Each structure stands twice: as C-alpha cells, then as structure tokens.
Amino acid sequence: MLLGFLAPDTGRVRLDGLAPRAFVEREGVGYLSELVAIPREWRLVDALRRYAVLDGVPEAELAPAVEAAIARLGLEEHRGKKIKQLSKGNAQRVALAQALLRPHRLVVLDEPTHGLDPVWTQRFRALVHELRDPGRAILIASHNLDELERVADRVAILDHGRVQRIVDVRAGAGAPTAGRWRVVVADGAAALAAHWPDAREVGSATWELDVADLPTFNRTLGAAIAAGLVVRQVGPAESGLERQFREAVGGVAP
C-alpha cells in the first residue's frame, strides 16, 4: 500500500502529502520486497543497470553506482552470473542492492534478512546504520524481533491488520527490569539453587529464575557468587520487545 501497489479497503495513505503512486513516481522508494522477483535470465550486473536506469541514475553516474552497489553487497564474484544461478541469499543481496542504488527519502525493506547467512545478517545491520539519516525514513517489516531490536528506533507491532502497540526501542522502553531471567552457570550451580529455591534448570547449565527488581536481583546474585557460583552469561529470558509483542498479541508466556 505504501508504494501504491494495492489500495486500502478503508482510509487513505499519504506520503509527504501525496498519494503513494504520485510520491513513488515523483522520487522513487528504496524497496526490497519479501518475494524477490527478478527475471531469472538477467545477468546480475545488467539487472542492476536496468534498475539504475529506471531509478533515474544519470548515465554518467550509472556505472559507478552499479559498481558501488555490487561492492557494498559483496557481489563482485557473481556480477556476470544470471539471476537463476544465484543462491537464495545472493539473490536477496541483489534485491537489496537494487533498493540502495540511489539515496531515497523512503526505504521500505520487507523481511530483509530472509535467506541471508549470519555474516550478511550482521552486515545488514551495518548497512542500516549507514542508511540512517535525519532526512530518511527506513521502514523494516520483519518477524525477527531480535533483528528489529538491534536496528530499529521504534517498532510497531501489528496483529490482525492493526497496529497493536508502538515500542520505542531507543528509549529502552522495552528493556525488562523484572520477570524471568536466565543464568548460564559455569560452576557452582548449588550456590545458585541455594539462593533461588524456585530456580529451574531449563537446559545444559542454564537456569531460569524470577526477578522482582534489579537491585534485589544484583544483591542476591552477588551473594551467590560469593558462595561459589561462577556465571558465564546472564540476561532476561525474553527480550523486552518479545515481551511487548507477546502482550500486544495476547500470546502465552514461554
């Protein structure tokens, strides 16, 4: 709907005061769709040239823009390949490259890390960081809450087609200070059990316990460490965003 591909059943969409198609046809949008559809017979470099032409990249800047996009997404070794020869992850990177051929005021990325390997998932975060600009809105649609918590400023939780809640991740509004926490024990689990009689072992050397507030939790943890507990890792059992999501959509606690 933001790009005017579909019309809303009710209400209206406006971008900078314009109907979506008028906005898109005026300045374009950096768009990555969930379904990556690029003609399979096109060569990677030609695909980016075509999209750059349509995106209005001037002829003189076309080759540098395409080469920059290829380098930015690490596609140098695949540049001569046809789209059908690329893996899902590489095709996803081509799709991301075409969205970033030219700076846009609006960038819409639908499930951007879908199909990316861990290295490129991490690189994607850096890309989003590079794209951050006061004059640019970046909208990411994702089911990956961990990813969103790392890259987004605000997260709108949608359920049944409606915004259920908007979480301000920057303000730390989602960071839990109480609830269920998880402690990974390196040694001295008996000391942990002694200080938290209700603690449950949920995996190999991983314990879950209920935290009422952070000061009490820190004091008790300190006492347990003094009694011989060696901690490898400690943190909330679910992220603040996960908790907010569960609350917003009425899900059951893990």
Add this chain to the structure above:
Amino acid sequence: MSTARLGRYVAWQTLDFLRERGLAIALILSALTLAAGMIGAEGPEAGFSGAAGLVRLSRFTLSLVTSISLLFLVVGFNGLCSADRTQGFARFYFAKPVDPSAFYGLKWLVHAVGLGAIVLAWTGTLAAVYGPYDAAATLVAFGLRLMLYGGLFFLLSVLLSAEVAAFSGLYLGGELAKLLADDRAWARTAVTWAFPWHRLTELDALLEKGAALPLDAVLHVTGTGLGALVLGLVLLRRRRLVT
C-alpha cells in the same frame, strides 16, 4: 524526467523483445518461406521467379500473413503486462519513479515496431532474393492485424493473467456470432460492433484483388485496437500492479 528514463530503458526493452520473441518469430517466418521456396523450386509453375513468380510471391506473402500472423502476434504480445504482475517483477519496476502506463505503453510500442520490422525485413529479403514485387497488400494486412490484435492483447493483459485463453474465447464468440447473425439480431449487433474480425475478412478479400479499402472498415479495425490500447493504458493507473 520519467520520459527520459524510459527513453533510456527502451534499449533494454528492445533487447528483451529480440531475445525472447523476435528471433523466434523471424526464424519461424524464414523457415516457412524457405519451405515454400523449396516446394516452389520443384517446378517453374510454382516458383517465385519471373514476372508470374513475383505475382505468386505477392499472393504467398499475403496469404501467409492473413493465415498465421495471429500466431506471431500472440507470441509477440502475450504476457506484456500480466507476466510482470503474476511473476512479481512489477514490484521492483514500480518502486522506481516510473509511470506504469508509460512503461507498458512504450513496451507495447517496442513490440509493435519490432514485429513490424520483422515483417518488413522479411518482405525486403524476399524482394532482394526474387526481385521487386508488390508487398504493399501484405504489409497493410499485417498492419491491420498488428493494431487490432495488439491492442486487444494489451487490454486483456492489463485485466487478466490468461489473455490467450480470454482472447480465444472472444475470437470463438465472434465466430459464433457470425454464424448466428442471419437469424438473430443480437448476433448481428455483436458482429457489427463487438467483434471486428469479419471486417478483416472483408479487407483481406479486397487486398487480394488489389482494390481500394473502405475507410469505415479500416477505421473499425484500427479503432477497436487503438481503443483497447488506450483503455488498457488508462486501466493500468487504476488496477493493482501486483498480485
């Protein structure tokens, strides 16, 4: 701005047309002509050489165009918009600052000019091989079909994803109406206004005789195609661009 961008994109659209459709059409047309030439070579009565042969060549190209050019037009225009919509290619095209009507209007023009150029090159090659002959009727017959079927295919491609099936239904409907036209008024009306293929038959007969073409029949055929094309371009602004 959009026009300039699309002007640059025409080169890619032309390349796509040649690779995906144009070469195949040119090859089939060449093969058919070669086959006819070889059959003709079996005896002087059937060949294309000499003054009588050039008359036969003129009739041969006209009959080939009137009988099978619909097949070339199906290959040339099928899926013009619907393929991008159903396969999802439209998503990236129209996230760019591109007007869909201009994009597909230009694509239609590339395909129409490409098909016309293939037929022109074909008649030109035959003239170079056998000598100058009258190809005007052939080119006019093809031009009429290009406008009529090209326009209808475009409209169907905007509206549906199975335009060949829809076109076949329309075509058969037109033929059925023609059969019933003597007895039923609605069929007469349908034949007169909705399905102008019968006008093509009239025009083909006149072209074969070398007679002048009535303007109303030419306008009926080309007007229907042009009207369908314009309607398709307008509907592109209103129809959803992706499925």
